[in-house]
Every structure is written in structure tokens, then in C-alpha cells.
Amino acid sequence: MAGREYAHRGLHSGAVVENSLSAFAGAIARGMGIECDVQASGDGQAMVFHDWELDRLTGESGPVAERSAADLGQVMLGGDRDRLPSLRETLGMVRGRVPLLIELKARRERRVAPLCLAVRRELEGYRGPCAVMSFDPRVGAWFRSQAPSVVRGLVVTEEGARTLSGSIRRHFALWHARPDFLAYDVRDLPSRFAAAQRRRGLPLLTWTGRNPAQRRLAQQHADAPIVEAEGVAPADATL
Helix, strand or coil: CCCCCEEECCCCCCCCCCCCHHHHHHHHHHCCEEEEEEEECCCCCEEECCCCECCCCECCCCEHHHCCHHHHCCCEECCCCCECCEHHHHHHHHCCCCCEEEEECCCCCCCCHHHHHHHHHHHCCCCCCEEEEECCHHHHHHHHHHCCCCEEEEEECCCCCCCHHHHHHHHHHHHHHCCCEEEEEHHHCCCHHHHHHHHCCCCEEEEEECCHHHHHHHHHHCCEEEECHHHCCCCCCCC
């Protein structure tokens, strides 16, 4: 998954809503990989949406987890251009043309298996380059055990606290998930922890580059940037 620039939640702007099929089409047109967010509907289907609540990006309100997939599929994203997509619809649109990073949105108080199973079900037979990732190391552990052929990543942020307890938590998450790559908070770079894992062979992606300075940090300290807004490289630039 290294060596590519990824559009964070697709290539979105004021006119194109994040995590929409239009945003993904824009990324494909630019030759960019795609990062998207997935969570479970009330009936256990994998839906592409970041927030736990519908309020910010739609004209509706309430938790995503309380709606069925059929209901969510009719929800308009910020206007009349796109509906909230399922992972199945997203995979069908991307069709392996660019790499896809699927971030599973897991909550500590809930089991991760139903969401992981929903994602694995949709990935069966998909032939394009893709990977799953999550802040929650239980997701990586689940895929390592139940779907070892799926590339998996651990999303990490140090949250400005480079303390002993923070380092212990990061090492435990790494041991639990045993990922194939790390997706690291660009605000934490350069990082001794991230650099150490990169030296031992783990590719390092970094999120979310929102300006040229953060893109340069990614070029210096990581193998692939996840970017949006002014962090997207000019069309004639190379990584």
C-alpha cells in the first residue's frame, strides 16, 4: 500500500461530500488511492460513513447504528448528488482501479466481530488492491485470525503525549494487532516509535496531510501520505 498518495475520504470539497461515490470518482480520476470509513448499520451491513451520527453531513439526525442499510442507502449526503453508500457499492464503483484503504470504525464498548465479518463478506471475491485498518487493535487481531490474506493496518496517534504509559499502550496495540503496516498521525512525525517500526520493515502511511508542510513531513518520514484539501499534491507533482 506504500508509494501512493491516498485521498482522505475521497477527493472531496465544498461541492463534493466526503465518503461519497463522487469523492471516490474524483480520486480515481486523479490516479489517487482512496481512504474511506466503514461502520455497521443496525442490521449489520458495512456502510461507508465516518461520523457515529448523521447530523453533520446529512439533513437527518440520529445514530447510524440505529438505521437499516436500506434506510441509510436513501439518505442524501449534503444535497441531491449522492446517497450514503454501502461498502458493496463502493467496491463495485472502484473495481480495483486504485488501491483502497478501509478504516473500520470500532467502539471500545462493542464487539468488533460483527463489523469485521460484514467487511470480510464484501471483500470476498474483490480482486483490487485493498487493506483494512483501525485504531482498535482488536480489528487487526480479528483479520489476522479469520482472514489472514487481507492486508491489515493499525491506525496510531500519540495525541501529543510521548509518555512511558503512552509508549506501553502503543507497543501493546502493536503486539495485539500485529499489523502489516501503520497509519500514523502526521502531527506526531517525526516519531521515534514510528521510525523504529519502519526500520523493522513495517510500511508507514500517515494521515491526514492538510497542507504542503504536512505533505513534506510525509515525504520525509513515511512511505505514503493520506491527504485532503491543500495537502493534495499538485496534478503534475510526483511523490
